[in-house]
Amino acid sequence: MSVLASNVRPISGVGIGLRSQHIHEILTTLPDLDWLELLADNHLAEGGQSVDQLDSISKHYPLTLHCVGMSLASVEPLDLEYCQRIKRLAKRVNASWISEHLCFSAALGVYSHDLLPIPYNKETLAHCVQRVQQIQEALGDRLLVENVSSYMTFKNSDMSEISFISALAEQADCDLLIDVNNIYVNQLNHGLDGKAYIDHLPVERVREIHLAGYQQQENFVLDAHNNPVSEPVWALYQRLIERQPNIPTLIEWDNDIPPLQVLLDEVKKARQIIQRVKEAQA
Numbered sequence: 001m002s003v004l005a006s007n008v009r010p011i012s013g014v015g016i017g018l019r020s021q022h023i024h025e026i027l028t029t030l031p032d033l034d035w036l037e038l039l040a041d042n043h044l045a046e047g048g049q050s051v052d053q054l055d056s057i058s059k060h061y062p063l064t065l066h067c068v069g070m071s072l073a074s075v076e077p078l079d080l081e082y083c084q085r086i087k088r089l090a091k092r093v094n095a096s097w098i099s100e101h102l103c104f105s106a107a108l109g110v111y112s113h114d115l116l117p118i119p120y121n122k123e124t125l126a127h128c129v130q131r132v133q134q135i136q137e138a139l140g141d142r143l144l145v146e147n148v149s150s151y152m153t154f155k156n157s158d159m160s161e162i163s164f165i166s167a168l169a170e171q172a173d174c175d176l177l178i179d180v181n182n183i184y185v186n187q188l189n190h191g192l193d194g195k196a197y198i199d200h201l202p203v204e205r206v207r208e209i210h211l212a213g214y215q216q217q218e219n220f221v222l223d224a225h226n227n228p229v230s231e232p233v234w235a236l237y238q239r240l241i242e243r244q245p246n247i248p249t250l251i252e253w254d255n256d257i258p259p260l261q262v263l264l265d266e267v268k269k270a271r272q273i274i275q276r277v278k279e280a281q282a
């Protein structure tokens, strides 16, 4: 249970990432969604219409916060003021947890809007363990760390991504957000074995799953979040759900935002897979 607020609501089932295009429709129709995830960085203003809307949304749906600004793996000093702003937002909307990506986005005073990958070795592991601990201390809560898509690898990586992320969770005592599409993008881009990745995950630390769509480019696959979830990603998702059917799942769609009904159809598909798996295991 989160210590961010005394009455946070438990998260279960399937939700969607809340995008501004859908807020009015969600507030007026209250669709059948188990929870919503906010892109925290879009909601850091502490007044105005968006704050009022969020307060209304949080009355109807349990919320979580998803961040892009911690620059978790960076060697720049941790932005404690940013962490405090995230913590205030989490308290205000009664967020059940906070997640961030295993990447860096700031170096030498330059801030990039990209989620930049890191080498997987003992040196970066020790650094990330210390950073996650520092972030958890600043937030006063456990952090969910998400695996990212990448378009390059490092010569000085000598650990697999799954070994790195498992060791990070264990040593920093944090939780994981597993993005199944990111696993599949890395499978296509780098030959990572997606099935083995799922099979070796420490599922007891996986508190959330992301599902999204990718886009084929000329020489690589882009984590574009502008498409329905692909069939191979649904298959990997089922493999993960077969290991632990109760992990909350989120549909992420960030570009070329479709009508809300398209996302609700994706939610239905995820629910059908969970139901099928539970029935098969009963």
Ligand SMILES: [Fe+2]
Pocket: 146, 179, 210, 252
């Ligand atoms: Fe994700």
